[in-house]
Amino acid sequence: KQEVTQIPAALSVPEGENLVLNCSFTDSAIYNLQWFRQDPGKGLTSLLLIQSSQREQTSGRLNASLDKSSGRSTLYIAASQPGDSATYLCAVLSNTGNQFYFGTGTSLTVIP
């Protein structure tokens, strides 16, 4: 059964810092991996999607990498801003495409 783990569970950084969020998964048979952002009481916003054949994706200040063989992904956020404060969720999509397996998230606070 797929297990997704995110480290750290919580992170607090001063504005302007670069930071890395980590995600690991136990079964490398995935269709893709996606990073989401969740604001308190809100839904999920997709940030980056990496297909299983890809190594990384970039969008603005965000860069996500995928090492499928080792079961790891990282989300790199450059020059963090207070507006980046949210919970970041890593999710892997099963090969059948039927379901995402989510980590429990990293709660990020960027201090002005």
Added chain:
Amino acid sequence: NAGVMQNPRHLVRRRGQEARLRCSPMKGHSHVYWYRQLPEEGLKFMVYLQKENIIDESGMPKERFSAEFPKEGPSILRIQQVVRGDSAAYFCASSPRGQEGYTFGSGTRLTVV
């Protein structure tokens, strides 16, 4: 395109009542997925439906929970005889063809008192 619409946004039920959560997928999406987020836990898959068919219900509790996606109208997640442990955020997602293009709704927050 209004995105995936879930209603109500918040729902309060007393123990023993029924809860009905609705999800209207994005236009052109025929695949619907329901997830549950318990307090302090990650999102867990419940059920995957296509129009009029349940494809995968491996994450659905065996009792009191049911889901449908009729030919016309929204997908419905029904919880009968709710208990306090059912209090959670329930998210719906849709996709046009499975495996690609997932979009999540804003969720329904169910509180059982």
